[in-house]
Structure formats: C-alpha cells, structure tokens
Amino acid sequence: MTCKVVYLEPIGSGGVKSELRSDALWGAICWAIRLLEGEGALQQFIQSYLNEGSNPCLISSAYPYSEEWDKDTQSWTKTHFFPMPLLPTEASNRFKAEGMSAEAIKIKHRELNQDETHEQLRQVRFENVLKGRKARPEVDAIPKVIQRPMTHNTIDRRFAGTRSIDDQGQLFHTDDTYLQNLQGERSGWFFLIQGDIHLISAALRFLEHFGIGGDRSTGKGRFIIHGPNNFTLQTPSDANAQMTLSLYRPSPEEIQAIQQSATEKNFNYQLEERRGRTIWRKNKEQGPSKRQDEAALYFKEGSIFPLFENSRPFCGQNPCVGQHPAGFDIYRYGHAFMLPIKIN
Structure with a gap:
C-alpha cells in the first residue's frame, strides 16, 4: 500500500494540548485552507467529502516515531509505531466451551477491548500482524505518550503583571501531552494521507507557523513539518x-x-x-x-x-x-x- 506521510518534528517542549487525532488534524487543515485560500476554497474542500465519486483527502490519526543516529550512514534513522489491531481475544474458545452464543461472545469481546490497554508496534511487527502472523510484544523501548499537569498564571497586559480578581491570584492547571524521548533518540509525530492533496501542502506550511491544536499562544502545537513524502506499508x-x-x-x-x-x-x-x-x-x-x-x-x-x-x-x-x-x-x-x- 502506498500513501503519503507527514512528520511533525516538535519545537521547544514539544507539548500539545491533546493527542493529535484525525478529526483534530482535519480541523486544523480546514482552518489553514480558510485563512490561506478563502471561504470558497474551504467550502469546496468540505463538499468533496459529500460528493459521490470524489477523491477527497483521507487522514489518519498521528502516531509516534523515533529517530536514532546511525554512525555508519551519518544520518537519523526513523522508526514508525502503529496501534496494535483489536484482534479477537484468546478467551474465544473458553467462551464457546461455556456455551455462549455468537452474539454474547461479540459483546464480551467489546467489554474486554474496552478494558485492555493496547500497545503500539514498530512498523515491521505491525506489518507482520497485518499479514496474519502472531503479534509479538514489544521488548524494545518505544516513545511513550505522557500527560503531566502544568500550572499557568493569567497575565494582565495593561499593567505588565499577573491578574488578580478580588485579591485572588488566577492560577490554573491544564494537562499537557508530550512524547517522552528515549536516551540517544529524538521523537515526534507522523500521520498518513491519501487522495487529493493539492491543498494540503500549502496548508501544512501555514500550520508550521500557526501551530496545531489549542493553547498555541503558550507554545503548544509547534512543529517543523516535513512532507508530504511517499510512504509504503506492506499489506496482505x-x-x-x-x-x-x-x-x-x-x-x-x-x-x-x-x-x-x-x-x-x-x-x-x-x-x-x-x-x-x-x-x-x-x-x-x-x-x-x-x-x-x-x-x-x-x-x-x-x-x-x-x-x-x-x-x-x-x-x-x-x-x-x-x-x-x-x-x-x-x-x-x-x-x-x-x-x-x-x-x-
């Protein structure tokens, strides 16, 4: 399977307000098209998803990648990570032995899937799972998505100081999302795109300066954006x-x-x-x-x-x-x- 890949290389702390899911990425691209090309271009872009026979741009959610310095090639080598597919659980045979109906087994699978934390797989192992081979657990360290609370203050720009209401300070807390870098490596996000991308490249260049997601004024969502580049996945x-x-x-x-x-x-x-x-x-x-x-x-x-x-x-x-x-x-x-x- 061939498609395009876009890399988001973090700037500064590398934090984002929340994980970069497909709907959030699409919304950011829509804003960029509106600000760059005007409302008419945005309406055409949205309409392309509603018209039968059209070939609109499809966007995946963003997933982590890591880069390690290769001394032989004197370059950074990327490793991509994908979500573990929600495969049938090992409990299927036990459920059948207990006489559960097919519909009851489906419901039980969903309950187990809701409770289970699914790890991510590096691309080679992910492709093996797609081809029907047994999933091997990751033994190597992978970039972890972490959340940590951050304390913020409200600034009164008129007096160049912190804001106070009723003699009370205006501290507040938000959960910031980060990728935890591994020793000797650096990491970032990537997402895949397919279809008509003629508006996407300019929108991505704009988002490199504008930022992606919420709280951009505090430094979140800032990336150096690379791509779209060609990308291949081995599928069955x-x-x-x-x-x-x-x-x-x-x-x-x-x-x-x-x-x-x-x-x-x-x-x-x-x-x-x-x-x-x-x-x-x-x-x-x-x-x-x-x-x-x-x-x-x-x-x-x-x-x-x-x-x-x-x-x-x-x-x-x-x-x-x-x-x-x-x-x-x-x-x-x-x-x-x-x-x-x-x-x-």
Whole structure:
C-alpha cells in the first residue's frame, strides 16, 4: 500500500494540548485552507467529502516515531509505531466451551477491548500482524505518550503583571501531552494521507507557523513539518478484514453492511464519543462566545471490521455537529483510513 506521510518534528517542549487525532488534524487543515485560500476554497474542500465519486483527502490519526543516529550512514534513522489491531481475544474458545452464543461472545469481546490497554508496534511487527502472523510484544523501548499537569498564571497586559480578581491570584492547571524521548533518540509525530492533496501542502506550511491544536499562544502545537513524502506499508493480498488508523464514523449503509458480515473474529472495536466547541466573536466590544457542539460517536483507531460488500477505500462520513451563528454548517471528520488485514 502506498500513501503519503507527514512528520511533525516538535519545537521547544514539544507539548500539545491533546493527542493529535484525525478529526483534530482535519480541523486544523480546514482552518489553514480558510485563512490561506478563502471561504470558497474551504467550502469546496468540505463538499468533496459529500460528493459521490470524489477523491477527497483521507487522514489518519498521528502516531509516534523515533529517530536514532546511525554512525555508519551519518544520518537519523526513523522508526514508525502503529496501534496494535483489536484482534479477537484468546478467551474465544473458553467462551464457546461455556456455551455462549455468537452474539454474547461479540459483546464480551467489546467489554474486554474496552478494558485492555493496547500497545503500539514498530512498523515491521505491525506489518507482520497485518499479514496474519502472531503479534509479538514489544521488548524494545518505544516513545511513550505522557500527560503531566502544568500550572499557568493569567497575565494582565495593561499593567505588565499577573491578574488578580478580588485579591485572588488566577492560577490554573491544564494537562499537557508530550512524547517522552528515549536516551540517544529524538521523537515526534507522523500521520498518513491519501487522495487529493493539492491543498494540503500549502496548508501544512501555514500550520508550521500557526501551530496545531489549542493553547498555541503558550507554545503548544509547534512543529517543523516535513512532507508530504511517499510512504509504503506492506499489506496482505489475501486480507479477510480491515482496520482503521483514524476515528471512523460509518454511514447508515455501511453500518448495515458491517452487521450483515460481522463475526466474532472480524468485528472487534472500541467506541469513543467526541465533542468540540464553537468560538465566535459577536462584536469588538464583547469577548468571544463559546458553545459546545453536538457529540458524535466513533470507532477508535485499531478497530477491526469485515470486508463488507462494496468495501471501498473511501468510507465513513463527516457528521454535521451544529451550525455556526454566521449560518454555515459545522462538520467533524469521520472518514476511515482503512488498511487490509488477515485474521487467522
């Protein structure tokens, strides 16, 4: 399988407000297109996901990579890490021996998947899992995504000092997300893209200066962005299932097709509810107004699906989660970045 890869090399502390999931990356790219190309170009970009027969840009969630200095080649060598697929659990035979029905086994698998923490695999082992080989646990150290609380203060720019309300300081705390570098290595994020990327390159150059995600004014979300570059994944030619590398919101037709083809082996997943917020400014005198968008339910990255009838690379939908006061609809990304996988 061939696609494009984009690398996010952290600047400074390398922190982000939250992990860079596919919907957050897509939203940042939309903002960049709007600011660079104008509202008309953004509307065309969004519409490309709604038109039948179009070839829109598909985006995976971001995953860590590490770089180690190679003394022989005198260059940095990258190692990519991918999520462990949500494969059938080893408890299947025990459930069958206990006389559980196929539907009850499916429910039990989902409960186990919800409780289990799935590790990440370096690319070579990930490709082996895609080809149906048994997953070997990682024994080497990998970059770990960590969260730590950070204390912030509110600044009153008029008096060049900290702000005080009712003689009380305005300290507050946020959880910052980082990649923990290993000794002798450096790390960053990468994500994959497919389809029409003619607007993406300029948007990425803009985001290199603008930042990605929240709290950019405090230094979060700052990256040197490399790519899009060519990227190859070794995938099986005899796949009997598929997995997603992005958050996936299936269409009603896809849900029906999945249900008709699902078994306890080829349908294992985790669910996650995602919700954003809309911020706008009514006028110059008033501050910004905020409103929570409607929640949308997604399949998480690593979820496994059957090769349902009419399976296609372009599946999923971008749900409308509200309407902006200016009158336009608000969409959240929900298309799957599917990879073929063989389940024995």
